[in-house]
Amino acid sequence: MVQVQVVENILSANDRIADQNRERLDQAGVFSINFMASPGAGKTSTILATHALLKDRLRVGMINGDLASTIDADRAAGAGMPSMQINTGGSCHLDAVMLHNALQNFPLDQVDLLIVENVGNLVCPAGFQLGTHLNVLIASIPEGDDKPYKYPPMYRGVNVLLINKIDVLPYFKFNMDYFRKGVEILNPEVVTFPICATSGEGVGAWVDWLADQVKRNRR
Amino acid sequence: MVQVQVVENILSANDRIADQNRERLDQAGVFSINFMASPGAGKTSTILATHALLKDRLRVGMINGDLASTIDADRAAGAGMPSMQINTGGSCHLDAVMLHNALQNFPLDQVDLLIVENVGNLVCPAGFQLGTHLNVLIASIPEGDDKPYKYPPMYRGVNVLLINKIDVLPYFKFNMDYFRKGVEILNPEVVTFPICATSGEGVGAWVDWLADQVKRNRR
Numbered sequence: 001m002v003q004v005q006v007v008e009n010i011l012s013a014n015d016r017i018a019d020q021n022r023e024r025l026d027q028a029g030v031f032s033i034n035f036m037a038s039p040g041a042g043k044t045s046t047i048l049a050t051h052a053l054l055k056d057r058l059r060v061g062m063i064n065g066d067l068a069s070t071i072d073a074d075r076a077a078g079a080g081m082p083s084m085q086i087n088t089g090g091s092c093h094l095d096a097v098m099l100h101n102a103l104q105n106f107p108l109d110q111v112d113l114l115i116v117e118n119v120g121n122l123v124c125p126a127g128f129q130l131g132t133h134l135n136v137l138i139a140s141i142p143e144g145d146d147k148p149y150k151y152p153p154m155y156r157g158v159n160v161l162l163i164n165k166i167d168v169l170p171y172f173k174f175n176m177d178y179f180r181k182g183v184e185i186l187n188p189e190v191v192t193f194p195i196c197a198t199s200g201e202g203v204g205a206w207v208d209w210l211a212d213q214v215k216r217n218r219r
Numbered sequence: 220m221v222q223v224q225v226v227e228n229i230l231s232a233n234d235r236i237a238d239q240n241r242e243r244l245d246q247a248g249v250f251s252i253n254f255m256a257s258p259g260a261g262k263t264s265t266i267l268a269t270h271a272l273l274k275d276r277l278r279v280g281m282i283n284g285d286l287a288s289t290i291d292a293d294r295a296a297g298a299g300m301p302s303m304q305i306n307t308g309g310s311c312h313l314d315a316v317m318l319h320n321a322l323q324n325f326p327l328d329q330v331d332l333l334i335v336e337n338v339g340n341l342v343c344p345a346g347f348q349l350g351t352h353l354n355v356l357i358a359s360i361p362e363g364d365d366k367p368y369k370y371p372p373m374y375r376g377v378n379v380l381l382i383n384k385i386d387v388l389p390y391f392k393f394n395m396d397y398f399r400k401g402v403e404i405l406n407p408e409v410v411t412f413p414i415c416a417t418s419g420e421g422v423g424a425w426v427d428w429l430a431d432q433v434k435r436n437r438r
Contacts, residue, residue, distance in 0.1 A: 039257045039341045039370065040362025067342065069368045090372065092311060092342035120369070122258045123286065123311035123340055142361035142384065143259025149288045150339070151258065153309065165361065171387050173417075198392075 014128055017096035021103060021131030028108040031214040032116060034094075034130050036154065037138035038147075039120030042164040044072040045197035046138055047115050048079050053200075053207040054113070055080075058214060061111035063102050065094040065119045072117060082110050093124035096131055113214055122147065126154040133217060136160040145174045148182030156186045160193070162206060167196040233347055236315035240322060240350030247327040250433040251335060253313075253349050255373065256357035257366075258339030261383040263291040264416035265357055266334050267298050272419075272426040273332070274299075277433060280330035282321050284313040284338045291336060301329050312343035315350055332433055341366065345373040352436060355379040364393045367401030375405045379412070381425060386415040 025032050035043045044064070051060045061082040064072040073085035084106055086098050099116060108114070116132060118125040137158040139147060142165060148155040155161075161183060169176075183190060191209065195202035244251050254262045263283070270279045280301040283291040292304035303325055305317050318335060327333070335351060337344040356377040358366060361384060367374040374380075380402060388395075402409060410428065414421035 038259060038339070038362075039366055040359075066369050068371050069365075071365050071368060090342075090346070092340070119342065120257070121311070121340060121342055123309075123338065124343070127309070140259075140361065142359065142387070143257075146288075146290050147258055149290060150285050152287050168361070168387065168390050171390060 011127070014096045017100050018129040018131035021096055021099050022133070024103055025108070025114065025131065025133070029218070030108050030111055030114050031217050032114040032132040033134045033136050033210075034116050034118060034125075034132040035136050035138065036118045036122075036125045036158070037120060038122050038140070038143055041120070041138045041140040041143065042197045043117045043120070043138055044075055046162060046164060046195065046203075047117060048075065049195075049197045049200055049203045050115070050207055050210070051076075051079055051081055053203055054211060057211055058112040059110060060113045060115065061106065062115050062117060063099065063106060064117040065098065067091070067119065082107050088119060092119055092121050093128055094118050094130060095128045099130045113210075122151040122154050126151075126157050134159045134213065136162060138162045138164050139179075141165045141169050141172050141174050144172075145176070145179040146182070148179065148186055152186050155183055155190075158187065158190060160191045160206075161187075163192065163194045164197055166194045166201060167199055230346070233315045236319050237348040237350035240315055240318050241352070243322055244327070244333065244350065244352075248437070249327050249330055249333050250436050251333040251351040252353045252355050252429075253335050253337060253344075253351040254355050254357065255337045255341075255344045255377070256339060257341050257359070257362055260339070260357045260359040260362065261416045262336045262339070262357055263294055265381060265383060265414065265422075266336060267294065268414075268416045268419055268422045269334070269426055269429070270295075270298055270300055272422055273430060276430055277331040278329060279332045279334065280325065281334045281336060282318065282325060283336040284317065286310075286338065301326050307338060311338055311340050312347050313337050313349060314347045318349045332429075341370040341373050345370075345376050353378045353432065355381060357381045357383050358398075360384045360388050360391050360393050363391075364395070364398035365401070367398065367405055371405050374402055374409075377406065377409060379410045379425075380406075382411065382413045383416055385413045385420060386418055
């Protein structure tokens with residue numbers, strides 16, 4: 001009982017800070033996304049591909065969470081995005097406090113869209129709202145078609161599902177109907193885009209939809 | 220300070236139960252492995268391939284950890300392995316208590332080798348010893364070559380590294396030298412086997428090495 005109480009207190013404290021993050025982002029006129037996925041599903045590649053197609057319409061920035069290294073933030077900075085690295089130490093996910101602290105130093109006046117790349121993990125990030133406007137999950141073909149069935153909290157909690165590495169579909173046993181059925185059961189409202197971040201296939205449709213969301217949020 | 224204390228207490232309690240698990244496995248004459256990996260790196264496929272090559276020499280069983288579903292335990296049972304499913308609910312990793320409880324009901328007298336498949340996650344399982352004889356990490360080519368740099372605790376804490384899905388190397392940008400350099404820095408002693416679990420490529424070398432470990436442990 002004590003443990004349950006502690007966990008509930010932590011989550012409710014997290015949600016309070018998440019609300020503050022949203023308020024701060026809205027005040028700055030910045031639309032924000034929380035990108036979640038397994039390790040290596042292609043979060044950074046998708047962010048770079050999104051930026052490449054959006055940069056003439058919107059100013060895109062990135063905050064990256066990893067246990068260690070600055071590999072992803074360096075890639076984003078190399079592409080010309082304002083970017084910041086959060087090293088979580090041992091923690092398996094970002095939380096609202098980590099984003100809150102990062103936002104203190106992030107140049108929000110230089111971006112219209114802020115993409116937060118969470119730690120690569122299909123479990124823990126699902127439990128911690130950051131205060132972003134959208135939660136986006138990147139699935140990837142090589143991971144296999146059974147992931148919705150094995151990681152339901154993650155699939156249940158997202159607004160958008162990008163199915164990445166669609167180019168290697170011929171090389172893997174991946175039953176798209178079985179995968180989509182698993183998603184449908186958990187999250188019938190989710191907006192889905194099949195993409196290949198490295199070739200750019202399908203990224204245009206996702207980016208157009210996203211630009212429209214940013215525009216609607218401004219009204 | 221209170222939080223640090225609580226975490227230390229949990230880990231030290233876990234290690235005590237892990238020692239008990241090891242004792243129980245040794246008494247039963249069962250060699251055991253903790254298989255860890257990202258979601259979809261091929262843990263279950265590798266277990267099935269290992270079983271297929273070992274089954275005439277050793278009796279292999281499997282305990283599978285997942286947030287939800289019995290997909291993997293069903294696959295193992297379908298292949299004729301004594302198998303058991305642990306559904307962790309929300310938890311992102313197995314711990315020694317979960318394995319301890321499972322061992323109460325697992326037919327240890329029917330196996331020589333017990334493979335424990337952990338929850339798909341490159342972060343949390345690294346912090347919780349289960350009491351198994353070996354910790355094995357499965358990396359996979361589609362995940363990318365930067366994972367040792369981003370998930371150092373996992374790469375640091377394993378005895379064996381299986382590099383899976385080696386068959387799709389031509390379709391991904393994966394610099395094997397860069398990957399191996401990252402592994403070498405963290406864990407110079409790790410024993411490495413490149414494999415393709417679905418085609419069986421390289422699995423023979425891993426299985427021969429493993430059979431030898433089981434034999435040595437019996438002496």
